[in-house]
Amino acid sequence: MEGVFPVTVRLRFAPSPTGHLHIGGARTALFNYLFTKKHGGTYILRIEDTDLTRNKENAEQGFMNGFRWQGLAWDEGVEVGGEYGPYTCMERLDVYQEYINKVVESGAAYPCYCTEAELEAEREAAIANNEVYKYSGKCRHLTADERAALDAEGRKKTIRLQVKPDRVYKWDDMIRDTIEFESNGIGDFVIVKSDGIPTYNFAVTVDDALMKITHVVRGEEHISNTPRQLMVYEAFGWEPPLFAHLPLILNETGKKLSKRDESIIQFIEQYEELGYLPEAVNNFLALLGWSPAGEQEIFTMDELIEQFSFDRVSKSGAIFDTNKLNWMNGQYIKAADLDRIVDLAIPHLQKAGYIGADFDRAWVAELVSLYKDGMLYVAEIAALSEMFFTEEVAYDEEAKAVLAEESAPAVLAAFRDKIAELEEYTADTIKGALKDVQKETGFKGAKLFMPTRVAATGQTHGRDLNVTLYLLGRDKVIARLNNIIEA
RNA sequence: GGCUCGUUGGAGAAGCGGCUUAACUCACCGCCCUUUCAAGGCGGCAUUCACGGGUUCGAAUCCCGUACGAGUCACCA
Numbered sequence: 416m417e418g419v420f421p422v423t424v425r426l427r428f429a430p431s432p433t434g435h436l437h438i439g440g441a442r443t444a445l446f447n448y449l450f451t452k453k454h455g456g457t458y459i460l461r462i463e464d465t466d467l468t469r470n471k472e473n474a475e476q477g478f479m480n481g482f483r484w485q486g487l488a489w490d491e492g493v494e495v496g497g498e499y500g501p502y503t504c505m506e507r508l509d510v511y512q513e514y515i516n517k518v519v520e521s522g523a524a525y526p527c528y529c530t531e532a533e534l535e536a537e538r539e540a541a542i543a544n545n546e547v548y549k550y551s552g553k554c555r556h557l558t559a560d561e562r563a564a565l566d567a568e569g570r571k572k573t574i575r576l577q578v579k580p581d582r583v584y585k586w587d588d589m590i591r592d593t594i595e596f597e598s599n600g601i602g603d604f605v606i607v608k609s610d611g612i613p614t615y616n617f618a619v620t621v622d623d624a625l626m627k628i629t630h631v632v633r634g635e636e637h638i639s640n641t642p643r644q645l646m647v648y649e650a651f652g653w654e655p656p657l658f659a660h661l662p663l664i665l666n667e668t669g670k671k672l673s674k675r676d677e678s679i680i681q682f683i684e685q686y687e688e689l690g691y692l693p694e695a696v697n698n699f700l701a702l703l704g705w706s707p708a709g710e711q712e713i714f715t716m717d718e719l720i721e722q723f724s725f726d727r728v729s730k731s732g733a734i735f736d737t738n739k740l741n742w743m744n745g746q747y748i749k750a751a752d753l754d755r756i757v758d759l760a761i762p763h764l765q766k767a768g769y770i771g772a773d774f775d776r777a778w779v780a781e782l783v784s785l786y787k788d789g790m791l792y793v794a795e796i797a798a799l800s801e802m803f804f805t806e807e808v809a810y811d812e813e814a815k816a817v818l819a820e821e822s823a824p825a826v827l828a829a830f831r832d833k834i835a836e837l838e839e840y841t842a843d844t845i846k847g848a849l850k851d852v853q854k855e856t857g858f859k860g861a862k863l864f865m866p867t868r869v870a871a872t873g874q875t876h877g878r879d880l881n882v883t884l885y886l887l888g889r890d891k892v893i894a895r896l897n898n899i900i901e902a
Numbered sequence: 903g904g905c906u907c908g909u910u911g912g913a914g915a916a917g918c919g920g921c922u923u924a925a926c927u928c929a930c931c932g933c934c935c936u937u938u939c940a941a942g943g944c945g946g947c948a949u950u951c952a953c954g955g956g957u958u959c960g961a962a963u964c965c966c967g968u969a970c971g972a973g974u975c976a977c978c979a
Contacts, residue, residue, distance in 0.1 A: 431979050466978055531977080547904045548975080573977050591907070600905055600975090608977040615979045638906060639974045662908085669971065699914095702927085706915055710926045729908095729915080732972065736913045739928040749941085788941055853937075864938030877939055 424456025425629050431463040432474035435682040436481035439664050439672055442700040446661060447632045448487045449723040460492035462503040465612050481683040485693050499626040504618050511613045514621050515574060523650040524606060526572040527554040528565045550602035574607035576646060584642040589659035589725040596642040604643055616640055620647040623656060632659045659725050662704045663732040679735050690759050690793020695744040703733045713746060741791040749788050757783045759793040767797040769804040782886055785878045803887060808873035808895055818899060822858040823866040829855050830867055831896040840889045842881040870899045
């Protein structure tokens with residue numbers, strides 16, 4: 416099924432511009448991209464904007480920003496153009512019209528004048544009779560005269576595709592093998608809405624066919640749309656593409672992620688803001704539903720492209736685990752250049768009010784460097800480094816307990832005196848001072864370090880103490896020690 | 903409810919009839935290293951693959967049924 420393709424592989428991701436790019440969409444786009452690049456094909460970005468009521472002003476731009484951040488460059492489509500454009504539905508209305516005419520003239524589709532109220536009544540009657548609702552098809556038999564009369568009345572109409580009875584529509588899904596539906600379970604469905612705009616099922620099929628899409632890769636929620644789209648392909652005598660239906664991404668309760676689900680962070684934009692690295696997000700997303708042949712976990716984009724295949728995509732939904740994403744992001748941060756992380760950290764420090772427009776970059780770099788190896792995402796830098804920027808240190812119960820230990824008074828006083836005399840105040844000389852304090856007081860290990868750390872930072876956990884004290888600055892450290900000693 | 907898909911540990915998952923006494927990763931729990939704190943290293947964590955039948959010398963792997971879960975049933979995509 417996979418392997419070498421005789422013609423150029425062409426895949427598309429076709430979101431509807433109704434909101435922000437969320438992780439489900441980002442993963443679908445990623446999988447489309449990986450497969451396309453693996454086979455040297457063309458990756459296309461198309462916008463499915465047929466629902467005027469739900470379209471959002473800046474959504475399209477937001478999607479593009481998200482994809483650019485992810486590094487999923489499209490070869491053809493909105494903004495970049497291509498020979499099969501235009502690439503948004505609303506610019507393709509005349510294209511659709513031609514095919515609508517064809518299918519109406521051939522009798523494969525017909526106008527339907529049923530009102531919403533009538534359809535609602537049909538639906539309720541079916542439910543009352545304990546039947547499965549399916550459009551009755553009553554407008555199918557209208558004569559030309561009757562249609563003309565209804566048109567003359569100014570009645571609104573939709574166009575429905577006539578579903579052939581007793582047929583089986585099936586396809587060989589690249590992920591799920593054969594899936595089949597009986598046509599008898601499907602009523603004549605609307606392909607053109609009363610506002611004259613085609614529905615998704617029609618537009619997407621016409622676009623895919625005309626744009627010579629070879630593989631359609633999308634979420635599992637589209638499985639039940641597929642037989643309808645197959646009917647459209649059939650109505651025009653087009654060869655359908657290959658389909659792959661990806662497993663859903665689930666929240667921790669095992670339900671499909673809804674866009675208003677607040678249990679996990681949903682939007683790519685938010686990950687960018689929090690200081691997740693795109694490579695980490697892509698890597699994590701790739702592992703949600705797909706698994707490599709070996710034991711490797713961390714992959715560059717090129718490695719993902721090389722190793723990706725649909726026969727290693729699982730069929731069951733995957734629960735989104737923020738823990739693992741955080742771990743992975745931490746791995747990437749650790750491996751990243753310090754400068755890059757510093758650039759990402761600066762806005763967070765500024766936003767917290769810790770540094771202004773002018774700041775000492777070398778100092779900030781040392782600060783970031785202190786925390787870089789332990790950060791899960793860059794936004795953490797603000798909370799992690801808070802104690803560098805506050806005047807008052809808050810001591811919690813745990814901290815107070817450390818300061819109440821017997822070694823604390825002697826250690827703190829000795830250390831204060833030692834660093835006050837230091838000619839140079841650096842991480843190294845601080846280390847030496849601590850050693851001297853140890854000799855003088857006889858306290859070592861936790862008895863020595865913990866009171867010092869807690870008095871100076873208020874925290875019982877933290878990074879390298881010598882560097883922390885150095886970055887804090889001598890004056891601040893002495894002041895904080897004095898506060899404790901005098902209290 | 904109909905249709906469709908799925909079910910291996912807390913999470914992602916490997917496994918494709920014997921090489922599995924079920925990989926690997928995250929989380930969790932220990933230990934080691936570090937005079938503190940992290941990072942790191944090491945080890946533990948499913949006698950069992952939703953359940954019940956069957957096929958087979960042999961099944962997590964094939965078949966059937968049941969249960970459970972999910973998706974979808976729009977003039978939304």
